[in-house]
Amino acid sequence: MYKVLLVESDSDFQKLFSLNLNAYIGAHTVQSQSSEDAILSLDNDEEGIDLIICRYKLGEEIVTQEIVDYLNDSMQIIPVLSMGDMQQEYQGVTAINGNDWKEVIRESAKILEVTSKKMMEHNESLDQFFAIPIENLASVDTEVCDVDVFIYESDNFDQIIEKGEPFPFILIEEMTGSGIELLYVKKNDRLKFINQMTANILMALRDPNISEDKEITLSGVAFDTVRDMLELSGMTDVAIELANESVNSMVKLVNQTDPLFALLEKIKKNTGSYLYQHSVLIAAIAHHIVLKMDWGSQEHANKICFIAMFHDICLENDEQAKINSQIALSRSDLSPRDKKLVEQHALKASMLIKANPKAPYGADSIILQHHGKLNGIGFSNELNSSLSQLAIVFVVAEDYCERIISIEPEFFKRENVMNAMKRKFHKGMYLKVVEALETMGL
Ligand SMILES: [Fe+2]
Ligand SMILES: [Fe+2]
Incomplete structure (x- = not known):
């Protein structure tokens, strides 16, 4: 069994990391709270640590620097994964942007060379x-x-x-x-179990005084966990509960931060995932638009956040999630199987949501229509006026959000974007939604 030394002061993150490192790469985690603590563990370790995972900084302490110095002084070679904005490069250290915990698991697997084949062998030996x-x-x-x-x-x-x-x-x-x-x-039950336990830990963290950074990280972990749970166990009550929890923190986050670019910056610090980034941004934009519409209620606004979270839940990666038209789909390099998945992802997600009575009422039909098609298959080229109002808000919000994500803030000209959107969404409810968007300072 691999042994990982984790340097992390937050006990909630300690739990989440060790559970998941255990389940996904079969590693045993040794905990330490600070670099001093970690160095003590390294000094006393006899069986050999295979990998060190640390925060670049804990409080004022530059943990990565301390660990690297110690390894050099004691002439040891152990790979290091360092989370957070690294101010300089170190040999043998892999930087993980922000708190992207899935990335930590993936990188750990790479460094320890736990390929899926080895993981299977590992399974058999278990x-x-x-x-x-x-x-x-x-x-x-x-x-x-x-x-x-x-x-x-x-x-x-x-x-x-x-x-x-x-x-x-x-x-x-x-x-x-x-x-x-x-x-x-x-x-065979271990991933199912670990995801359920992760969900449970996340739900136990309902602390109103939680720091914003931690809230963003946890909401990202929740997003990934819900996705994994759906894949492994389907839409269970725990998955829905966690989803709602994570939607609530999304709403809170969205209400705190005004400019979208600032919000995007914050999310980017925590994850490189387009799937997650665009889901949160759509929630933010759509939430505000809905409240501007004369028919929009707070209930609609919350529902659309839930929808934002789940609309692409059946997609497997960012490449698939970036496809937004029939042409882009046919031109893509995806395998026939993946193309079919992208083509049917709205239908699939809507069926998943429909299967659970605890999901917000009607969320499934909006998810079904989120690419403009009433049957949830493929992408519409036209402005389909028979979509429900919330679905139209969603379509416009997603379009705006793609424009924001794809451009650096300094090149973003809001007026040009608005004009382009008015040309694209030139009639009916679509135009009304763009006009509502234009009146907001987002
Ligand atoms: Fe999407
Ligand atoms: Fe989609």
Whole structure:
């Protein structure tokens, strides 16, 4: 098993990272709060650390610098992943922009050369069970556990929770109290379990005084987790609850920050993902437009944020998400399978949403129409006037948001953009929406 030394002072991030490093690359995480702490661990380590993941800066301390100095002085070579804006380059250090945790997992896998093939072999060597350190689950309290859970006692795996049963906080506390360190799930269940636990941890973090940076990071983690959960377990209640949670923090964020470029800057600090960036921006733009329309209510505004979050949820990557017309789709280099996925992504997402009664009423039909087609297949070239009003707001908002993301702020001429949009959306409700957008300082 790989051993990763994590230098992170925030205990919530510690939990999220170690759970996911464990599940995705089969690594065991050694925690440390500061560079001093980390150096102590390195000094006392006998089995060998395979990778160090740290924040570039914790408080005033430049952690990466301290770690690199220590490694050089002690003549050790251990790869380092450094999160956050690095002020200078170091040999052997890979920089991760901001707090992009998925990127951390991907880069870790690359450095440790955990290819999917190796991961499969790793899976096979795992026996039937996969171990999860219980300390990472300290704040978890689940009403319906998605998988069977076991403990290992006197050479036996004892099932303590059956799929569908609650997994209460008190039970975890009891187990910790009686010295149990590891829980086990069947190896095929591990990603499902980890995503459910991640969702749970994220939902436990409803702190009204949370810092804005942390809120943005957590909302990004929630976005990724919801996507993974949908893929692994479908639209469960936990996924919907987490989605709503993350939509709420999106709404909060969107209301705090006025200029869109400032908002985009903040999100970019945390993730390089276009899928996430454009979802948040659409939420921001559409939310404001809806409230400007004479028919728009707060309920509509919240609904459209939910829709923004889910509209492209069935797409797998940024390349697919950037395709916005039938021509772009046919000209793209995507494989036939991927083209079909892009063609049907609105329909698929809408079916997923429809399957859960806890999703906002009618959100599925807006998602179905988000590329201008009533059947959710392909992209419309025309201004389809039979779309619902919210869908029209969405189409215009997405168009505006693509223009913002694709250009550097200093080259952005709002007047030109507005004129181009008025030419494109030249009639009916479409034009009304563009006009509403024009009156706002976004
Ligand atoms: Fe989109
Ligand atoms: Fe889309």
